[in-house]
Amino acid sequence: MRLLLASLFFLTSVFARAADADADVLAHLRPGHPRLLFTDEQLAAALAAAKTDPLRAQLHARLIEVATAELTTTPIKHVLIGPRLLDQSRRALGRVMTCAMAFRLTGDLRFAERAKKELFTAAAFEDWNPSHFLDEAEMSLAFAIGYDWLYAQFSPDERATLKAALLKNSLSFARAAYAAGGPTDKRVWFVTAKHNWNQVCNGGLLAAALALADEEPDLARLVINGARKSLPLAMDAYQPDGAYPEGPGYWGYGTSYNVIAIAELESALGTDFGLSSAPAFDRTALYRLYVQSPAGQAFNYADGGANMGAQAEYTWLADRYHHATALAHSRELIAEALAKKLRNSETDRFAALHAVWFPVLPRADIADAPLDARFRGHAELAIFRSAWHDPRALFIGLKVGRNDVNHAHLDLGSFVLDADGVRWAQDLGPDDYNLPAYFGNKRWTYYRLNNRSHNTLTPGDALQDPKAAAPIVAYESAPARAIAVADLTSAYPGAAKKILRGVALLDRARVLVQDDLTGVKPGTALTSRVLTGARVSLSSDARTATLTQNGRTLRAEILAPAGAKFSSALARPPTAAEKQNNGVTALTAEFSADAPDVRLALLFTPVGDHWPASLPAPTLTALASQP
Numbered sequence: 001m002r003l004l005l006a007s008l009f010f011l012t013s014v015f016a017r018a019a020d021a022d023a024d025v026l027a028h029l030r031p032g033h034p035r036l037l038f039t040d041e042q043l044a045a046a047l048a049a050a051k052t053d054p055l056r057a058q059l060h061a062r063l064i065e066v067a068t069a070e071l072t073t074t075p076i077k078h079v080l081i082g083p084r085l086l087d088q089s090r091r092a093l094g095r096v097m098t099c100a101m102a103f104r105l106t107g108d109l110r111f112a113e114r115a116k117k118e119l120f121t122a123a124a125f126e127d128w129n130p131s132h133f134l135d136e137a138e139m140s141l142a143f144a145i146g147y148d149w150l151y152a153q154f155s156p157d158e159r160a161t162l163k164a165a166l167l168k169n170s171l172s173f174a175r176a177a178y179a180a181g182g183p184t185d186k187r188v189w190f191v192t193a194k195h196n197w198n199q200v201c202n203g204g205l206l207a208a209a210l211a212l213a214d215e216e217p218d219l220a221r222l223v224i225n226g227a228r229k230s231l232p233l234a235m236d237a238y239q240p241d242g243a244y245p246e247g248p249g250y251w252g253y254g255t256s257y258n259v260i261a262i263a264e265l266e267s268a269l270g271t272d273f274g275l276s277s278a279p280a281f282d283r284t285a286l287y288r289l290y291v292q293s294p295a296g297q298a299f300n301y302a303d304g305g306a307n308m309g310a311q312a313e314y315t316w317l318a319d320r321y322h323h324a325t326a327l328a329h330s331r332e333l334i335a336e337a338l339a340k341k342l343r344n345s346e347t348d349r350f351a352a353l354h355a356v357w358f359p360v361l362p363r364a365d366i367a368d369a370p371l372d373a374r375f376r377g378h379a380e381l382a383i384f385r386s387a388w389h390d391p392r393a394l395f396i397g398l399k400v401g402r403n404d405v406n407h408a409h410l411d412l413g414s415f416v417l418d419a420d421g422v423r424w425a426q427d428l429g430p431d432d433y434n435l436p437a438y439f440g441n442k443r444w445t446y447y448r449l450n451n452r453s454h455n456t457l458t459p460g461d462a463l464q465d466p467k468a469a470a471p472i473v474a475y476e477s478a479p480a481r482a483i484a485v486a487d488l489t490s491a492y493p494g495a496a497k498k499i500l501r502g503v504a505l506l507d508r509a510r511v512l513v514q515d516d517l518t519g520v521k522p523g524t525a526l527t528s529r530v531l532t533g534a535r536v537s538l539s540s541d542a543r544t545a546t547l548t549q550n551g552r553t554l555r556a557e558i559l560a561p562a563g564a565k566f567s568s569a570l571a572r573p574p575t576a577a578e579k580q581n582n583g584v585t586a587l588t589a590e591f592s593a594d595a596p597d598v599r600l601a602l603l604f605t606p607v608g609d610h611w612p613a614s615l616p617a618p619t620l621t622a623l624a625s626q627p
Contacts (some may be wrong), residue, residue, distance in 0.1 A: 025224045028270045029213050031149035035268045036210060036259070038145060038356045043104055046355055052302075055331065056358055058338050060510050063352060066089035067102030070095050077122035082434035084341040086138065092118050093142040094349030100149040101352035104544045105389070110154045119146045120158075123165035130173065130187045132198065137204025138349075140170040141260070142209035162213060171207045171219050174605035177205070178226025178582055191230045192255060195246060195406035196254030197503050198234035202227040203257035203264070210268040220485035224265070235278040240565045242283030243375035247406040248291045249304020249429075252311055254349055255284065260311040263357075276320065285326040286316035290373045290383045291397070293418040294390060296336075300381065301414065303430035306423065310334040312353035319357065324366045331359040372477035372505075374484065380472045382484030386508035392610050394419045396511050398503040400470040400486040409449045410464040413456035413501045415528075417511060419606035420552040423532045425455045431579050448575035451459060453586075457488065457515045457528050458602070459495040468493075474626035477488050480507055485623045496520040502625040510614050511603040512559075516623045518597045529598055530556070530587045535567045553608060556587065559601040 034040065044075045044479040046345045074094070076088040096115045103111035121129070122139060129135040138336045146202065147154075147162050154162070176185035183191050190201040209216075209223035235258065238244050244251035258281075262272045276282075288311070291299045297306040310333040316325035330589035334354060368388045375381040379399040386394040395418040399411055406428075417425035431438070438446070444463055451464045473483035490501065497519025504512040515528065534547035542565035545556040571584040589602055601620055605611070 006333045009494070020454065021373060025221055025269065026213055026217055027271075030268050030270070031214070034148045037205060037267050037327075037353070038101075038104070039267060042356070043453050045106075047105070049358070049360075053361060054361050055335055056355075057133075057339070059334065059354055062338055062341075063098060063355060064102045064106060064421070066351065067114070067387060070099055071110055071114050074119050078125045080129065083129075084132050085135040085297055086132065089128065089135045089138040089142070092122050093138050093145075094351070096142045096146045097349060097352040100146055100357055103153075104149060105246070105355070109153070112150050115146055115150060119138070119143060119162060128169045130169075133173075133187055133190055133201050133307045136170055136173070137201040137257075140166065140204035140208040142255075142334065143170070144195070144204075144211040148211045153241060155247045163215065166208045166212060167216070167219075170205060170210070171216070174205060174209070174219055174223050175224070178222055191226070191300075192233065194237060196257075196391050197260070198230060199254040200257040202231050202234075205262040206261050210264050213268065218581065221478070224269075227261065231258065231275060232278060234258070235275070235281055237378065238278070238280040238284050240280055240379060241375040242280045242285070242287040243377045243379050243381055244284065245302075245378035245401070246407040247300060247302030247304040247379070248288070248298040248308065249300060250314070250407055250487050251284070251288065251291075251303065255317075255431075256311065258266050259316045260353075263316065264442070278558045281317075281563045282321040285314060285321060285323045285368055285475065286369070286373070287375060288317070288327055289313050289323070289326045289369065291381075292417075293395040293397075293419045293423075294385060294387070294393040295395070295417070295423065296391075296417075297418065297423055299381070299399070300415050300429055300557050301379065301399040301411055301476055302405075302409055304430045306426070310326050312339045312350050312355065312357050315354070315359045316357040316617050324362055327359050328362045328366055329364065357505075359572055363559050370477065371508075372482045374472065376472075378405045380470070380486070382472060382475060382478075382503065384440040384482045384484075384503075384505040388504070390604070392420045394505065394509065394511070394606060396503060396505055398472075398484050398501075400472060400488070402469045403464060403491075404467050404469075409454065410451040410466065410491075411454040411456065412451070412464055412468060412470040413486060413488045414451075414454035415513065416455070417604060419554060420550075420608065422534070422552050422554075422612060424532055424534060424547055424549070424554045424604070426533060426584070427455070428453055428531060428579075428581060428584065434576075435577060445574075447571075447578055448581075451491075452529070453531060453571060453573075453581075455530050457499070458499060459492050459517075459520070459525065462492050462495060464491040465493055471518065474502075476627055479502060481505070483626060485626045490549065498624075499502075502626065503621045505613055506618055507612070510600065510618075511604060511616065512603055512618055514599065514601045514620065514623060516597075517593070520593045520596055520598060522593050522595060524593045524599070525590060527588050527590045527595060529589075531581075532585055532587055533583055534585070536585050537589055540567050540570065542566045547587070552606070555605045555607050557603045557605070559590055559603055560599050561591055561594075563594070564589050564600060 069083040099115040128139045151159040177188035209220040213220035298308045315330045382398045399526040468490040485502040488499040534549035571586040572579045
C-alpha cells in the first residue's frame with residue numbers, strides 16, 4: 001500500500017507540474033549565466049559559510065590545490081581504450097569542473113585559462129565517440145559546466161566555438177533520441193534503458209541543452225521534455241526500498257547523474273517536473289549509508305570495486321530527504337577524504353560538487369540508524385553489523401535478487417564479511433571490460449563474473465541460471481540474532497527440490513552461514529566457497545580454518561555435516577587474459593550429499609581482545625522454519 005501511494009503521488013506530481021509547464025518549459029528559465037547547479041548567489045553563500053565552518057574552508061582549499069596541480073598537465077587526446085573515449089571524457093570533466101570551481105572561489109584567471117585549454121582541445125576533436133554515448137554525455141557535461149560557469153571569461157568567438165562543439169557533438173543527437181516514436185538512431189538507445197546509461201546520457205544532454213537554452217530554445221525544449229519522459233524508466237530501479245540493482249559502484253555513477261539532472265533543472269528552471277518524487281528515490285541515501293562497512297568498504301556486488309569515499313550526490317540526497325544520519329556520515333566521509341588526500345578515479349571528477357552540495361554541521365543529538373537493514377528489489381540485500389561507530393565492528397552483507405540485471409554477476413547467495421577492520425570474505429569485483437564478449441556470450445565463462453568465484457553455494461560445478469531470481473523469504477533483526485534466509489532453488493534448476501541459504505549474525509560477534517537442501521540427488525558434490533585475501537591455515541582434520549590478515553584472526557568452522565572438509569587453493573581464473581587475483585585464496589567447504597536432505601553449516605568467528613573469549617555453540621534449526 002505504501003508503494004502504491006508513493007507511485008500515485010509521483011504520477012500526480014509529474015502530471016501536475018507538467019500541466020503547469022507544458023505550455024513552455026522555458027517559461028522560468030534563469031536569465032544569464034551561471035545557471036547550472038551553482039549560481040552566483042550560492043557561491044556567495046558558500047564563501048560566507050567557509051568563514052565559520054573549518055571543514056568547508058578545508059574543502060575549498062583542497063579544490064584550489066587540485067586545480068593548481070592541473071595547471072601544468074597536458075590536455076586530453078582523442079584516444080580510445082577498447083571502444084571507449086570515456087577515460088578522456090572523464091578526465092576533461094574533472095579538470096573543467098575543478099578548475100572552473102577554483103576560479104569561482106578565487107577569481108584567479110589561471111584556473112579559468114586551464115579549463116578553457118581543456119575545452120578548446122576537445123572542441124577540436126572530430127567527434128566525442130557517439131558509438132559509446134557515455135563518452136558523449138560526460139564530455140557534454142564538461143562543456144556545459146565550462147560554458148556556463150566561465151561564460152564571462154570567454155570572448156564571443158570562443159563562445160561560438162564551444163557552442164558549435166556542443167551542437168555538433170552532443171545536441172545534434174537530440175532529435176533522434178527524443179523522437180515521438182522512440183529513438184531513430186541506434187547510438188541513442190539509452191532513452192529506453194532502465195539503468196545507468198539512461199541517467200548518465202540524459203544528464204549530459206540536459207546540461208548541454210540548459211546551458212544553451214536561451215540561444216537554442218527549441219532544442220532545449222526537446223531535450224527537457226524528452227528527458228522528463230526517459231529518466232523515470234531508470235528511476236524505477238530504486239523501487240521499493242532504494243537499493244540499486246547494479247551495485248554501489250554503479251549507484252554512484254547512475255545516481256550522480258540523476259541528481260545532477262534534477263539539480264540542473266531546478267537551478268535553471270525552478271522545477272524538476274516532479275522527478276525527485278519518484279518512488280523510493282527518497283530512500284536511496286539509506287542504501288548508500290548501509291552498503292558501506294565500518295571499515296569503509298563497499299558491499300560490492302556486480303561490476304564494482306570495494307573502494308568507497310565521499311560522494312556529492314550522497315549529500316544532496318541526505319539533505320533533500322532529511323536523512324540526518326546519512327548527512328552526518330557524508331560529512332565524515334568528506335573529512336576523511338580531506339585528511340588522507342585520497343583520490344578515487346571514479347569520483348574525482350565530481351569533487352567540485354562537494355562545494356555545491358556541502359553537508360552542514362549536523363545536530364549533535366542524531367540517533368543512530370538501526371544496525372540491520374533489508375532492501376527489496378532487483379537486488380535483494382540483507383545487511384547486518386555489530387556497531388555503527390566502531391571500525392572493528394562485524395559486518396555481513398547477503399546478496400540475492402536477480403541475475404539478469406545490467407552489470408550483474410552470477411552471485412545469488414553471495415556474501416561479504418568484515419571484522420576487525422579487515423575484509424575476510426570478499427567480492428573480487430569486475431574484470432577487464434575489454435575482454436572478448438565481456439557483455440556478450442562469453443560473460444559467464446569469466447571467473448570473476450560467475451558463481452565459482454563468489455562466496456556462495458554451488459552444486460557440482462554448475463553455473464547459476466543467468467535468468468534466475470532468488471528472493472529473501474525470511475528476515476529477522478534482534479539484538480542477539482539477526483538472520484536472512486534466501487531461496488536459491490531457481491539459481492540451479494533441477495539441482496534440488498529446495499535450496500535455502502541463511503546468513504545470521506549471532507550475539508553481534510560471529511556469523512553463521514547455513515545451507516539447507518531438500519530433494520538433492522545423493523552423491524552430488526556441494527561446495528561453499530569464501531574468497532579471501534587472508535593467509536589460510538587448516539587444522540589436521542580440515543574442519544577448522546584459521547585466517548590471518550593485518551595482525552587479525554578469523555576462525556572458520558564446519559558445524560555440519562560430519563563429512564565436510566575445508567580445502568584451500570589460489571583463486572586463479574581459467575585463462576591468462578583474466579585478472580589473476582594475486583594474493584586471493586579460495587577457501588572451500590565441500591562434501592558429497594549422502595541423502596536427499598542435507599545441511600552445510602559454517603561458523604565464522606573473529607578472535608582477539610575485541611571479541612568474547614568464548615560463546616556457546618550455536619543451535620542449528622531448519623531454515624524453512626524461520627519466521
